[in-house]
Amino acid sequence: MVKVQVLLSSYNGAAYVEEQIHSILQQQYPPISMLIRDDGSSDETPELLKRLEAAYPDRITVMIGNNVGVVASFFELLQHSDPAAEYICFCDQDDVWLEHKVESGVARLKSAIYTEVPAMLFTPAHLTDEHLNRLGVWPKPPARQPSFYNALYENIAIGATIMMNATARNLFVNSRKPNSSNILMHDWWFYLLVSAFGTVIYDHLPSMLYRQHSHNVVGGSNTLFGKLKSKWASFKRHTGTDLLRKQAQEFREIYGARLSSEKREQLDLFLSSRRSLSERIRYISRSKLYRQSHAENLLFKFFILIGFI
Structure with a gap:
């Protein structure tokens, strides 16, 4: 089975990050490693992460960094990601992955036509409250095909659902590092990048529980007002x-x-x-x-x- 690496950027996430990490370690697809970068947390997140690293030394690597913001933090994670990993996943600190997430993503991306060119897969999520009570599937499916012409105007990929192949990762890592202050979000940048040079795949099957709480960086809603x-x-x-x-x-x-x-x-x-x-x-x-x-x-x-x- 090919290797998958999950990249997680944390910031003051002690309330939820351990539950998220365990949902990744319990995936149906076993050969998964995690690279976690803490972005200058002021709570007990770094200590919690170090305890988990000690408990799972073969699966978790933790980097403790200064506060540079979510975009720069994910870009740094990519620069340090495992070049031997066939697939890379983005991960937020406060969600919960469904057991099939990685296995389903690998199955979709494993086709030969998605190995030679940059490829990226994204899905919807089950929107939940802070206690993981499900509120509905979000967002609705794209009305038109993902493409570069859409990506310049709009991001439709939830970053925490994204899985990309090594070709997409290498295209980023082997190019000049972008100025993160000019980037709206890391997931938007990869929607641009992969749609420009490869294939972006939408899978209608939700892959995670997307927890909504007062500290979300980006939130979702299924109500008309929301x-x-x-x-x-x-x-x-x-x-x-x-x-x-x-x-x-x-x-x-x-x-x-x-x-x-x-x-x-x-x-x-x-x-x-x-x-x-x-x-x-x-x-x-x-x-x-x-x-x-x-x-x-x-x-x-x-x-x-x-x-x-």
Whole structure:
């Protein structure tokens, strides 16, 4: 059986991280190792992790670091990840993995067509409260296929569900390290990267319990009010502040020369100046970029027309 390595970044996660780690160690797929980086916790998380490392020395390796933020922390984990691992998983500290998660992911990615090119798999999750009572499956399936043209505008991959092959990992590790301050989230960066050069796979089968509590970095909701609130918060975070443009520019500088001519043309079009209304109308007519929701597509185009993006 091929090796799988799980990368976990922790920060003040003592309340839940041990339960999460045990759900990984109890996976139906046994050859799993964990590389855990603590991002400068001020609670007892580092001591708890060190105890678990001592209890499972062949399966858990712990790195204690300074607080650099979730994106930089995951990027550092990738730089130190096992080059012999065939598959890499991202992991959050406060969720619980279902027993089939790793086995199902390996089965989907093991096909020969997904070994020579970068490949990434993601799934929905069972949304739960802090006590793991299930609230429903979240998010709903993508309305359109995952692609680079979607990834420039929108992230649809829950980071904690992502499994990627070694080819995707090596593409990242063997390239210039991105400036994490220009990256919206580590999972979004990998959706961009893998969709640009390989295959992104959506599996409809939920793979974990996604715990919602007051300290979530990114949360989900299945209520109408919750969805609207989440979407509005996302628009406020990602528009009008040049964050999408900075992320796209960072991607252009690192990987632009390797892109196909069509993808590079669309990326450059997105990065182009749109100072006048006529330039913004011309951009909308030529752009192939899209969001999954028809309503969000219209809203995004409206923001472009008024010069907000």
